[in-house]
Amino acid sequence: MPVNVWGYLKEYEAEREEILAAVTDVLGSGKLILGPHVAAFEAEFSAYCGVAQGVGCDNGTNAVMLALLACGLAPGDEVVTVSNTAVPTVSAIVSAGGVPRFVDIDPATYLMDTGRLETAITPRTRAVVAVHLFGQCVNMEAVREVADRHKLLVVEDCAQAHGATRNGQVAGSLSDAAAFSFYPTKILGTYGDGGMVLTGSDAVAAKLRRLRFYGMEKTYYALEHGYNARLDEVHAAILRGKLKHLPAYIARRQALAARYDAALADTSLTLPATAPGNSHAYYLYVARHPRRDAVLAGLRERGVHCNVSYPWPIHTMTGYAHLGYTEGDLPETERAAGEIFSLPLYPSLTEAEQDTAIAALRDTLAALGE
Structure with missing residues (x-):
């Protein structure tokens, strides 16, 4: 039998009863969109990461985009990141109106070479997206030192780093906002797409909740331009169970x-x-x-x-x-x-x-x- 780089079937068989029970609970609840499982998973995952607020969304790409928008990125603002990442990181920056600027990597870890970060900053730079690649964190102390000096926003792309830590702090707790993906292959993955943004700011969290729901706080009335970017209740229920594992x-x-x-x-x-x-x-x-x-x-x-x-x-x-x-x-x-x-x-x-x-x-x- 071939050995594949990834597979989910054995894991599904081991957790099948728990997963199907979660799905059955949602389908029998009468609440399929932004229901109690989304709210509970937001609270549970943000608590796991040590961050005050979690806002579920539909995928990791939109998590990066929404994080930048909610933190105030404006059209034409430059965003410093790396080029050895999944296309979604850069796609999200562009979708948020940003202009990506790249920093080379450390050849040992393949993470951002934070010693080069400052060379990519210009008067138009507004944010840094630090990509925690392959399961470990960027040197966030160095990123924050440069960002604070230049008054830049810091967003973590944690799509590949659920549960990784940096000097005892969990990935997602080291920035103004942090984006996660729950794509099936991820360390914490569902059986489809899903994402979340974590933030310690109540104002950013409130804006994220509007942005993922057409700019609305109440149905049918948009306070600002927004998107359809909600985390599904079924995936939230599945992820609640998997978070325990x-x-x-x-x-x-x-x-x-x-x-x-x-x-x-x-x-x-x-x-x-x-x-x-x-x-x-x-x-x-x-x-x-x-x-x-x-x-x-x-x-x-x-x-x-x-x-x-x-x-x-x-x-x-x-x-x-x-x-x-x-x-x-x-x-x-x-x-x-x-x-x-x-x-x-x-x-x-x-x-x-x-x-x-x-x-x-x-x-x-x-x-x-x-």
């Missing part, structure tokens, strides 16, 4: 990562590095090799299917050519894009499946003379 999900991911570390330490691969002060939640286990594509081909031949997050830096994509970047502008980002890949890792991956992936990887490297 989140510590166990993370512990299992960390255990699997430790097994990879031990089994692959003597190979030619560059293995994941955890930044000082971080607790890594291992959304992905990202390895690196200068002959990445040959390694992936060998793994496929041996029935192991990996992923590349992400093969094309956003600043090199035709969809964002108007931003004026060219290849060579972000050298560490570009080098990483040609060398990184993600090994199979998710809580219901068995040790036997992981051992198959490890053996296939070692055989592939041997065949390549590595």
Whole structure:
């Protein structure tokens, strides 16, 4: 049987009764949109992260967009972020009226090189979107120091960092507003799309609630321009149950990562590095090799299917050519894009499946003379 980079079926079977009970509860409640499960999940997830307010929305992309808008981003404002992220990060900035500006990455962690952050700031810069990539946090102390000095908003993109911590603080509690995705592959994922914005500001939270609901506080009357960006009651109910399992999900991911570390330490691969002060939640286990594509081909031949997050830096994509970047502008980002890949890792991956992936990887490297 092939070993895939991700799968949900074993997890679903293990949690099936709990999940179906949550769905049945919603369907029998008579309240399908913005009901008690959304309100409860907002309270429970924000409490888990140590933040005062949570506002559920329809996906992680809109979570970033709404966070920026609710914090006051205006058309034409520049937003500093990274290019080695999922397209939705940058798509959301543009949808909010912002102009993305990119900072290169640290080659060891693939996170924003905060030492370069200040070089990207101009008089038009209004915000920083710090992307907590692959399961660990950006150096938020450094981001906040620069942002506070320049009076910039800070938004965390936590789509890949549920439960990760930075010096004891949970991802999502380190900024003016934080955006989460609950897409199925995420550390905390539902069976469809979902998102949330966390904030410590009552005013920002109130604006978020209007923005996700057509700009309304009362039905049929818009106080401002808004969107249809609500978290569904069914997904909120499912996520409430899964939130109880989140510590166990993370512990299992960390255990699997430790097994990879031990089994692959003597190979030619560059293995994941955890930044000082971080607790890594291992959304992905990202390895690196200068002959990445040959390694992936060998793994496929041996029935192991990996992923590349992400093969094309956003600043090199035709969809964002108007931003004026060219290849060579972000050298560490570009080098990483040609060398990184993600090994199979998710809580219901068995040790036997992981051992198959490890053996296939070692055989592939041997065949390549590595």
